[in-house]
Amino acid sequence: MTAVHATSFSPTQDCLQLKPKQVIPDESAGYLWCIEQGVVRTVTWDDEGDLVTLGLWGVGDCIGQRFTSMAPFQMESVSDVQVRAVPVSSQELGLVLRSHIRFMEDLFLINSYKLAPQRLLHFLTWLSHRFGQPVEQGQLLDIGLTHQLIAELTGINRITATRLLNELEREGQLIRLPKQRIILSSTGLGRALG
Structure with missing residues (x-):
């Protein structure tokens, strides 16, 4: 298991600022973390101790231990992050759960493509819709997107991910x-998927 910098939290403090690779503490006091800035990934480890990325979450998403049965489970900042602890009613919890299910369905669909180039293109397009910022050349992804993270989320090995990114x-x-x-070209990716 890879050690990541732990972050301390006091229930009297409702907002945390984190640097990349810092761990967001569990919400054992009955609250969730709502992301106000940056990108967070949720992770676990497999039986061999290898890190497995479960998802990427951005501004407006609420995350927490109560959404998973994975153990171990960890929430780690990918970029500079600000999260706020929020108590959640059962009605709000339903909305958050639907959002999580939609996100997981998107990733399942992306990972259903058998060919790695097609899977990567669909993943990058999904990322651009979810996290992209419009710029003149297309969509800017400013989320600290490493080749390893792309590989983990698409089921493509890192070497293949690097080769395909070089081709793109x-x-x-x-x-x-x-x-x-x-920056993902607005015309290039659309042509490749069309």
Whole structure:
């Protein structure tokens, strides 16, 4: 199991600011974490101790231990993150659960594509809709998107993910920027999926 920086939390403090790779504490006091800034990933470990990314969550999403039966389970910041502890009524919990189910269905559908290039293109398109910021050349993904994280979420090994990303860059479908940021071409990805 990979050690990640733990974050302390006091029930009297309702908001946390985190740097990448910091762990968000469990919500044992009956609250959820609502993401106000940044991207968080939820993770577990398999029987061999390898990290498994369960999902990526962004602004407006609420996350917490109560949504999973996975053990161990951890919430880790991918970028600079601000989360707020919020108590949740049963009615609100239903809305959050529907959102989580929709998210998981999206990932299941993406991972159903048998060919790795097709799976990656659909995943990048999904990311651009979920986390992208419009820029002149397309959609900017400024979420610290590593090749390893792409591989974990798509079921493609890291080497294949890197090779496919290089091909997409050569074809003009994406532009790599410093600090693991990429721009997805609005015309290139649409053509590839059409």
